[in-house]
Amino acid sequence: MIYEAASGPVEALARISLSVDAGEFVSLVGPSGCGKSTLLRIVAGLRPATAGTVSVAGREVTRPIPDIGMVFQAPILLKWRTILENVLLPAELAGKDAGALRGRAIELLEMAGLHGFADKLPRELSGGMQQRASLCRALLLDPPLLLMDEPFGALDAMTRDDMALELLRIWGEHDLAREARKTVVFVTHSIPEAVFLSDRVVVMSPRPGRIAADLRIDLPRPRTVELRATEAFGRLNLEIFRTLTGRTVGATAAG
């Protein structure tokens, strides 16, 4: 997958050239306003790129394509539908037989720890559970590419760390061969989250957004809670922090 997207009148993004391998988990990190969400929406075919092209699996993207699943910062579940009906929404919207996908939807909900909540309304679930349901919805049609736009940004810190582990488990870190996993592009402004989840972290600088660094995260998988306490994890965090702030020495104590 290769995408190169570029500037508009506000020049949200400039000269971005990035390619992501199939089955790779890539995070885009950067401060607010660096255009990472815009970039994600261009990849999704939701916003036109003023210059440059995006292609997914060799095909150029100019409008939304069925190979993409997307998770937004808010769960945006339809509040008049039950959780199961929400998960089945993509099938209905894409004109597929929702009845035939019921089994898969229930399977996904179980995998996300939401069995027993299928017939509840969204408001009866906590924020973290709602976001898990929205992940199930994104996975319903089994898209090879999953785009996630700060999906855990609205959750509290503890739920957030839990969700990261959950996501890796659902992604198939434990049981799937690398080629069988989905390609994930994950936007976040949390450095530790990006390091913890990713194979690669792409650091973006703001206005106009450009790529400041592209780091391979060679931490062993499956990732565990203990990983967060290792020196290697800390070093990667620091390196990204320095790239973002432009500081080279003694940046750890900076606030």
Add this chain to the structure above:
Amino acid sequence: MTKFNALSRQYWPTLVLFAFLLASWQAAVSFGGIREYLLPAPLTVWNALWHGDTSWSQHIWTTTFEIIGAFVLAAGTGMALGVAIAWSPLLANALVPFLVFVNTLPKVAIAPLFLIWMGYGIFPNMLMGALIGFFPVVINTAVGLSQVEADMLDLGRVFSAPKWKIFLKIRIPNALPYILSALKITATAAVVGAIVGEFVASQKGLGYVIQTTQSSMNTSVAFAALIWISAVGLALYGAVVLAAHLWAPWAEGVD
């Protein structure tokens, strides 16, 4: 039973106040020397409600029929216009100024024209009710259809849903609480319209009854007619509230 208890706890002050007012009113007439053609006592009104020379059933039926017709007409055209406005900016530009103009006309002033054009009958009174009640439905339908989170629309687009499907699955359910809220206003407006119509031109109906009591000084009958009108109005309002409760339980407390 608990629900009944909760209701009685909530409403007993209303009931006590109501009983007190009725008793004072009765006392003022019985012992205070107020003449009954000016202010009939509650008991006299009560008698007029059920007995007397007025054949209530046909008047109640006529007015109820007009009100329901007005309501259905207002709801139907209101929603259709709201959908048209939300669907196409061209239609919105064409329709909105015209609708605002129609809404600013004092409807009472048009009633004599209806008499010239359509003569006596139930239909012109229905039309009057519809004319007074349709505007909030138009506005709320259009607003409810357009007030959808941008992310929610993106969600629809990610799954390549056609415009009409996004309308059907996302916009219309989203508008439902807004529409139901407008219909509560319309329920009241339909009553006003039907009575205004009857005042101007009618040979039947509760408005007609009130008109005839002017010359005969039959004040108790006018009071009885008022009570019947509010009973019909309350029943319609209650039906709309019930419908809202059944069709959009997720939106409780939106208005």
